[in-house]
Amino acid sequence: MxxxxxxxxxxxxxxxxxxxxxxxxxxxxxxxxxxxxxxxxxxxxxxxxxxxxxxxxxxxxxxxxxxxxxxxxxxxxxxxxxxxxxxxxxxxxxxxxxxxxxxxxxxxxxxxxxxxxxxxxxxxxxxxxxxxxxxxxxxxxxxxxxxxxxxxxxxKLIAHVGLVGFPNAGKSTLISVLSNARPKIAPYAFTTLIPNLGVVQAGQFKEFVMADIPGIISGASEGKGLGLDFLRHLERTKFLLFVLDTTYDVQEQYTQLRHELAHFSSELAQKDFGVALNKMDTGQVPEFSDPKAKFVLPISAATTENTGQLLQLLTQALHLG
Incomplete structure (x- = not known):
């Protein structure tokens, strides 16, 4: 437990x-x-x-x-x-x-x-x-x-990359594709009830740790859902990866997630980050940009499309070469 x-x-x-x-x-x-x-x-x-x-x-x-x-x-x-x-x-x-x-x-x-x-x-x-x-x-x-x-x-878990997203955004599927973690995956919200850590191989002699915390909901920084219990695990990460579900309004998801992180900790709001627009296999890839993001990349964790490119971008963001 x-x-x-x-x-x-x-x-x-x-x-x-x-x-x-x-x-x-x-x-x-x-x-x-x-x-x-x-x-x-x-x-x-x-x-x-x-x-x-x-x-x-x-x-x-x-x-x-x-x-x-x-x-x-x-x-x-x-x-x-x-x-x-x-x-x-x-x-x-x-x-x-x-x-x-x-x-x-x-x-x-x-x-x-x-x-x-x-x-x-x-x-x-x-x-x-x-x-x-x-x-x-x-x-x-x-x-x-x-x-x-x-x-x-x-x-506070020690990880290089922390996955941030709403429930059922595909974070657990993504960490299972990129790392050795084998979290519970199911087609319903709140499948992830505890943080999961996975080691990602970024090359022959390079690796980093990725953390998937339970999905954040609106009001998590005030104690709603499971967010308040596990948001602190993101404080030790070097880089945040926002995983947005393209079947919903990605701008609204992103705005709410940024608000919850900033409300919980000003340190979290200042961390370097990237954005993964997940579920591109559904045919929906909306326009999205943020000049502060290190990258914005459409992916499909379910089909692994663009996950290799995502791994390269994460490796560069962590300065692993």
């Missing part, structure tokens, strides 16, 4: 308490203090795992806690440090403070990691408090508490 937003509670480990102990050995007169320090608590670490592309592993589990530090022991033995809890996340995950909404980190690169919550410091044992005036200290420090945060994890 594709999951791109979850809320969890993460807590680092508590530091172990220091030990109060005195030497009790044969032939040792009036043994002094020998209580060891408590171990530090474990940290909460987030690490990017490139083998994952969804947050579904977090479903059904809300609380994540690192191990507490062990108490100090006699004979100056320090307690064992608590084990860190390493939480794996897919590339493109943003971590927010769920209470304030503030962005804490944005992890994109595979293998990248961050220690988000430090474990509590272990308490000092009574041997640490021995002095000339205090030969037999009978106290030690308690371990410090760990940190706890309510976190919201949001996944």
């Amino acid at each position: 594709f999951v791109d937003c979850v809320e969890i509670v993460a807590a680092s480990g508590k530091g172990g308490p220091g030990c109060v102990s005195f030497r009790r050995e044969k032939f040792v007169m009036e043994g002094g203090p020998d209580g060891g320090d408590g171990g530090d608590g474990g940290d909460i670490v987030f690490k990017v795992d490139s083998n994952s592309d969804t947050l579904s592993a977090f479903r059904g589990k809300k609380h994540y806690k690192a191990q507490n530090g062990a108490p100090g022991g006699p004979k100056n033995c320090s307690g064992k440090r608590g084990q860190d809890l390493v939480i794996s996340i897919p590339p493109g995950t943003q971590i927010f403070n769920a209470d304030t909404g503030g962005l804490l980190c944005d992890l994109v690169e595979s293998g990248a990691q961050i220690t988000l919550l430090k474990g509590g410091k272990g308490g000092l044992g009574n041997v640490r408090f021995k002095s000339a005036s205090k030969q037999r200290p009978t106290y030690a420090q308690k371990g410090m508490a760990g940190q706890s945060l309510n976190l919201r994890l949001e996944l």
